[in-house]
Amino acid sequence: MGDSRGVIEFDGVTKVYPGATAPSVDRLTMRIEAGEICALVGPSGSGKTTAMRMVNRLIEPTSGTIRIDGVDTRSIDVETLRRSIGYVIQQVGLFPHRSVLDNVGTVPRLLGWDESRIAARSRELLDLVGLDPSKFGMRYPAQLSGGQRQRVGVARALAADPPVMLMDEPFGAIDPLVREQIQDEFLRMQQDVRKTIIIVTHDLDEAMRMGDKVAVLQEGGVLAQLATPEQLLAAPANDFVQRFVGGDAALRRLALAKVHDLPLIPLDVAHAQGFGVMVDQQAQPVQWANGTPVRARIAIDATLRTALGELIATGESFAPVIDGMGRPVGIVTTALLHGWLDRPVAQSIDQHAAAGVDWHGPAQHGYAPPMQAQPMRFGSSRG
Numbered sequence: 132m133g134d135s136r137g138v139i140e141f142d143g144v145t146k147v148y149p150g151a152t153a154p155s156v157d158r159l160t161m162r163i164e165a166g167e168i169c170a171l172v173g174p175s176g177s178g179k180t181t182a183m184r185m186v187n188r189l190i191e192p193t194s195g196t197i198r199i200d201g202v203d204t205r206s207i208d209v210e211t212l213r214r215s216i217g218y219v220i221q222q223v224g225l226f227p228h229r230s231v232l233d234n235v236g237t238v239p240r241l242l243g244w245d246e247s248r249i250a251a252r253s254r255e256l257l258d259l260v261g262l263d264p265s266k267f268g269m270r271y272p273a274q275l276s277g278g279q280r281q282r283v284g285v286a287r288a289l290a291a292d293p294p295v296m297l298m299d300e301p302f303g304a305i306d307p308l309v310r311e312q313i314q315d316e317f318l319r320m321q322q323d324v325r326k327t328i329i330i331v332t333h334d335l336d337e338a339m340r341m342g343d344k345v346a347v348l349q350e351g352g353v354l355a356q357l358a359t360p361e362q363l364l365a366a367p368a369n370d371f372v373q374r375f376v377g378g379d380a381a382l383r384r385l386a387l388a389k390v391h392d393l394p395l396i397p398l399d400v401a402h403a404q405g406f407g408v409m410v411d412q413q414a415q416p417v418q419w420a421n422g423t424p425v426r427a428r429i430a431i432d433a434t435l436r437t438a439l440g441e442l443i444a445t446g447e448s449f450a451p452v453i454d455g456m457g458r459p460v461g462i463v464t465t466a467l468l469h470g471w472l473d474r475p476v477a478q479s480i481d482q483h484a485a486a487g488v489d490w491h492g493p494a495q496h497g498y499a500p501p502m503q504a505q506p507m508r509f510g511s512s513r514g
């Protein structure tokens with residue numbers, strides 16, 4: 132049977148900061164099983180850090196209850212509570228004037244362990260996080276790389292063998308390649324130590340990789356979904372989660388391309404289709420052929436992401452693309468943006484070059500810019 136220590140329960144937990152008009156965490160109810168990693172994700176300001184810090188009472192809930200192994204954390208002496216919870220923050224917070232070994236031994240020392248036991252434990256933990264104690268033990272934090280410091284931070288958080296670990300963007304400062312390596316090492320370590328871990332991250336990939344569960348918070352500190360990574364992708368609970376998990380990759384891709392990369396609908400074609408754009412005396416687009424005002428104008432050198440944002444913000448499904456003088460040079464449509472995302476993309480640069488993929492060649496791929504005969508608006512019942 133597994134160790135059942137470290138079950139964390141949020142039961143209707145709300146935090147309203149003094150002077151705030153709205154909660155930062157709103158009636159959060161969720162249960163994290165012993166030995167599980169729960170990744171807490173959500174937009175900036177959605178209450179991730181607040182939710183996490185209420186577990187070790189660095190922040191006191193306004194209402195609701197947090198229990199660890201069934202015990203209300205308010206009934207536990209706060210110092211005792213904190214020593215039973217490992218805490219890793221992004222800036223690591225190592226003591227600069229203490230050696231690596233002394234840093235790792237901080238909590239055991241506070242707990243009054245004898246020195247030989249502290250030393251043995253600290254060396255064991257450095258080994259566990261992949262740092263050779265004889266090589267790194269006597270160094271000072273400034274003599275380590277960012278990734279090495281992060282490992283020392285993890286070792287320190289594990290020192291007193293707490294059942295629960297809280298990690299706030301622990302790998303955020305580490306460059307992407309090293310980050311993946313440290314994530315993998317951390318997961319390997321977790322197989323041995325089986326802590327109950329809450330990890331806050333901005334990085335959805337990290338959440339998907341690390342989390343047994345992923346908790347998605349939305350604005351106002353409302354839990355939108357608690358699910359396995361697979362469930363989250365396959366069955367997002369609401370539009371917010373759908374956008375959060377699904378929209379991100381697409382948007383990242385759109386940010387890499389410019390409007391002039393699209394096969395814009397030429398103005399004469401648009402005119403022939405009945406949705407030509409009318410210009411004023413300065414040659415600026417002002418209205419459509421049917422008299423509807425032009426609401427969005429998109430710069431030819433804008434990113435596709437910006438273009439999409441413009442279309443969404445104005446509720447349009449197409450817009451004139453303008454040059455540096457503000458003159459229309461073509462029409463961009465949401466369908467063109469979809470076409471961009473749907474176009475064949477090779478898996479790597481080498482294959483791309485070898486396959487000679489050219490999206491602009493409609494003959495090769497049967498792609499033709501979609502045409503629309505009538506101006507349409509998002510969410511409009513007008514067909």
Ligand SMILES: Nc1ncnc2c1ncn2[C@@H]1O[C@H](COP(=O)(O)OP(=O)(O)OP(=O)(O)O)[C@@H](O)[C@H]1O
Nearest residue numbers: 148149151155173174175176177178179180181182
């Ligand atoms: N000490 C505080 N006093 C008042 N409001 C606060 C305080 N700390 C955080 N907030 C507010 O509570 C909300 C949630 O903040 P929190 O730090 O928990 O967000 P977060 O999800 O961790 O964001 P980020 O991803 O940017 O770190 C925000 O609107 C923030 O401005």
Ligand SMILES: [Mg+2]
Nearest residue numbers: 179180181331
């Ligand atoms: Mg935060």
